[in-house]
Amino acid sequence: MPETTWWKRGVVYQIYPRSFQDSNGDGIGDLAGIRQRLDYLVSLGVDAVWISPIYTSPMADFGYDVADYCGIDPIFGTMKDFDRLIEAAHARGLKLILDFVPNHTSDQHPWFAESRSSRTNPKRDWYIWRDSAPDGGPPNNWISNFGGPAWEWDEATGQYYYHAFLKEQPDLNWRNPEVRQAMYDALRFWLDRGVDGFRVDVIWHLIKDAEFRDNPPNVAYQPSQAEINRFLQVHSADQPEVHEVVGEMRRVLEEYPERVLIGEIYLPLERLVTYYGQDLSGAHLPFNFQLIQTAWNAREIAALIDEYEAAIPDGGWPNWVLGNHDQPRIGARIGKQQARVAAMLLLTLRGTPTLYYGDEIGIGKVEIPEDAVQDPWEKNEPGLGLSRDPERTPMHWDGSAQGGFTTGRPWLPLDPTFTQCHVEALSKDPTSILTLYRRLIALRRQHLALSVGRYVPVEAQGDMLAYERRHGSERFVVALNLGHRPHTLVLPVGANGHVVLSTFLDRDDEPFDGQVSLRADEGLIALLQD
Template identity: 45%
Template sequence: MVLETTRDTTRKVDGNWWRGAVIYQIYPRSFQDTTGDGLGDIKGITQRLPHVASLGVDAIWLSPFFTSPMADMGYDVSDYCNVDPMFGTLADFDEMMTEAHRLGLKVIIDQVISHTSDRHPWFIESRSSRTNPKADWYVWADPKPDGTAPTNWLSIFGGPGWEWDGVRKQYYMHNFLISQPDLNFHNPDVQDAMLDTVRFWLDRGVDGFRLDTVNYYFHDKQLRSNPPMVYDTDGAGMETDTNPYSMQNHLYDKTQPENIGFLKRLRALLDSYDNRASVGEVGDGPRSLNTLALYTTGDDKLHMCYTFDLLGPAFSAAYIRKVMQTVLDTVVNGWVCWAFSNHDVVRHVTRFTEDPSEQDRVAKLSATLISVLRGSICLYQGEELGLSEAELTYEDLRDPYGIRFWPAFKGRDGCRTPMVWEAGETHAGFSEGAKTWLPIPADHASRSVDAQEAMPDSVLQHYRETFAFRKNHHALIDGDMTFIETNQDLLAFVREKGGEKLLFVFNLTREPQNFVLPKRMGDVMPVDLPGFVSKLEAGAVKLDALDVFCARV
């Protein structure tokens, strides 16, 4: 029996640093407040970067901090080349980036370029007339003869995807809020302007971009209506009976073939700088994994993408194998980035268990699982503490999506509550102000960073040890992955690179399980993963409930 916990935090720095990287997502308004206004800021991020570095991650991803009216918490941008005053200044950003690089962390920033705020100067000019220089920068269309919208397209945030504008006497398209008009990427000038905003941050030294809604850039030029959706899925994506958006087959309002050409232009720009990377968010329903493959296969589009396939309620061996095998079969030489939690979904500890007594076990097992899958990793702030979804009242909500669909859907604020640093401090160390922008649950405060630092078996320590284990095994960074046939309750696969082969068997059920090693596998040497003991008796793997076995093959 071998216990491998030796830490090797070195990493080859080259153009492929992103392949197999662990990326820590920071939601700026909820990370650390240094001004006492109850909102996080960039100086707060700088202050807390040593914690992030201590996890052994490779990069940080900052959710939007650009100038914005904040109708959608910064995903409605009114100036792509500046910092909103609520977060600080460009000088603060430069200082933060310098500190991140000193600590060995790459810096990835959000680029929300499918749409802008309706207060962006571009849109203000575009809506002023049908003849101004930016008249065609957004998606404008005449009404049908009866005055209704040009198509049946819907907004993800509820209602039609079109809004009437009395100045132009036309409808404009919006996939999200009415105050988030969609840009017209069929116009080359729009593409050029967007690439200029990317170049602005590249010149400042950022290492990469997370591309919000990357398959939403283009719409169907013929303005054809979407047909109804016929679902055949087992748990991923939105609940179809909550949001009618999911009742359409979105053939024409997103994921258009012209998107490939723009992604190639974007990749060419990134490749003109050293060691830059891109990760795209693909939301395409049942087609998401195929779209991911299309956008990442080859060396001329995105470096990697993630989908919502592991961001839903399904946490079974059969489902995870189905998702992973689809990627292995369809992504020829592209790359995928996996996440169990982010700022848009219920925290995975809550999704994967209803039993509070299982919270730590589920947190540790899911950390181990995502660390040994083939792909890169996005880790959402607070995930390393095993935080659950916060229960908020309607009066607490700030998320327009949650407010729109309450009470059937409680929105995204429950995963966006402030980070907890010191259990005994005001607002758990997040802010010294009178009130925070979202309340901090008491059970979150008890799981603060300082409380878990003092516990050798805490979820926090587990993440550190697990990421160290991952870095010590190159097969886990970018090695091959081959599944082994099991019953539907177990997930078994081999990760391999060079002369290293590692076997993993996961029991995601609440019952003990046995796994008989295939005879062709020969001798194996059990390896104790951080937090788990690998048990092998007479050629059979013994797994407790919510357990994992590892061995050298």
Template identity: 45%
Template structure:
């Protein structure tokens, strides 16, 4: 792409409607490119496939898309093991394909956020190849190297999320290197300023091309304890959110292998870079953190570090109304000037339609859960297929691709079940995703809920989702207003969103059975949110099972 093309792409982004705070309360649609749309018949989704579906995405009423990694990679962890930060892997296309997708997205009013995976690289990255070649080369200290203990064992007790020790022996340097994930994903040494400079230059490369920001993978994993101190055991009765309980990683209190204070300084450097590109934003993933509210508050302090962050609190199996309220109120009480992001599904967890909605009627549960997550204070992310009410696919062991699932089978089946191809049509086993053999099988039950069928049915999850998100665009209080919960019966959630004298009441019934909610001293006027039939009679709300109500108060 020429310099002129790059400027044109950046200009389209900068001139899009909205100010530099467009991200506050925006709805972000996550795309897992491998599984979204294949354009060339090789069974793997690609960037041209994304471009071909932009009208569909824009039609949902979302504000931005988040693309999971498409960088050059050996694909040991499906793109989260980057071997070149400044190029597109051939399976996804070319830089020209990315530039076209970006321009077409901007033309439709869609911002584009891309994954930035910088806590680690692939072991095939040129940086690591040089680093491991000797102990005295120019990049010798770009990764976390350590001497063995006198008996040859790893330097400490740190564990990998993907199983086993977080240390791998290298027979060239005769040292161990740190990997918080796969052994083929060595951790970068952020204590080295040259490493920080290098990853910031990689970010600048994409900002210059016109991207609107980054989703920061494992943003709290960048730094490690310089002294390599052992982690203590997790206190009795405590749990680690976001980690499978059969994984020994969940047995430690991770004091020293992540969430180090030095990270704050780097995030300020990153924010300085982002601020040089008006409208550019960032959303961080805070993974398996021992003090997630405190960390989120520090990382998202207004104007200083990243713009927003999400954790795994609403991506867990806990689903009660009381748990949801406690989670949101806890974050509100502790986040200070920061800004949260919320999601109920993504590429790492069991789909919410199964995790929270199993046994419930999906045509009612799915629109309700989407309305809930997009009504909370913060920036919501919805994951491809949520708008169709897709459940978790059951991928047999012989079809599994995810190394995480293969390692911990059968108690934990990994992440493939939420990554199966998007069902565009229901007429064959490939569901309109590809003309070839899909990299993961399309779930038969997903072929019963394709886009082609739901698009023509005003009562479908897809139609109700689109109608609600378009309605939400005209409700400023739902995007940036404050939030305040009211007491209500079990399995219901009632809260107020308040902005500049406008107050919107939001009420959700998470149970199958009808609920009656008393609101002393309050008589809301219905806003007639599309797809929901809850009714107000004076100070009383009547909600059917899996239903919601939105009304203006005052």
């Protein structure tokens, strides 16, 4: 793929549709609401919008239990609303990426209704059915990602079905070619409507061990962890045959020009990069969550970047993520000042960055009262801090009631700081985190060195993380202080230039010669002179 490809140069912005903008006062965000806010996304400077699931669903897992892959759930609107959204997005130069959830359906999907109707139904093999173990219990020791056994007994047909998540989310049998064809047809349905790509949910789960062997115990498991960690997922996910499926999905997208395939993959780097496929025939962007999973430590992050850059196959394109709908927000993890440094890191590393809605206005940890909890994972395993509700709370647009998100009662409570921390106020503040995001994205768009340029590490110590970005004759140094004390970065002999942007937004054009001093919790981008 040439460096001009949109998903290489571009910035992706993830929207959790329930929480972005409500247009009808029911307290839940919708497609019409997203359309109303497209001009904001243009002003932010992003290139593509990824929308979490909007398909027809009973909402047992808020859309990740799909009952119709070619339908829009009435909560979000109609197919006409979707067509209007994609037309409006494209008119503004924005790409639209949909979430695709192929590992499992809802138990209300017509396919599953047929599958569970009898053992002889033609769709019986579309799902994973097994006889009980000799003792009458589940077929093996596989655990649901949301806690408890991953097998549910079906009294009517006398077998268990497998569900990697909720029992309301039975797993499809991706070894069945009819399942594959049906799912690829669903992809084509949306591609024909103009969708620019897909983020594929839990793509590494699609194929399971053909012999359904027990997973080995995890000797490092602690009772304070989620139950899924009791066993190593050796046989229930990341099977060699999954790469054939990913390659087939890629070929479907290649029937259309300039589409992108993004795979959700929570695996170590050496396994993650295999999802690029043989000769780059797999996902264009196997999602790299390492910045979420690594401690906020300069030396560890420097080592991670080096390891990732070395592991990517020739021609493969990197990508970086700081947060999403399943992970605590970056502001909640590292605090407000370091969240600004994190923004600079994300938007200056080599590769495609994905922003999560609300991070650009500094939403942090939102406390959810017990009686307001929505997340089924938290309800299944209470007390372990597993709730994903805090990172799914509504967007703050202005200082009015409910932050301009809805005229009704929001489905989740807003962060109480919304009266000060909202788009309208932050847009007027030249030192706000929103202004920082806008300037970072604009700088990235203006200079190829900061989007597709080479990554060159710069020697640094302690809490300092530094690197160069180079393209042609242009050279930038990015210096990030991940600590809470001032530091001075000594540059290679002869290095001089001027500051282009500081995370404090107050050092534009400041010259330097040989070294750069940073305040506590500061990051900066500097242009090097020849």
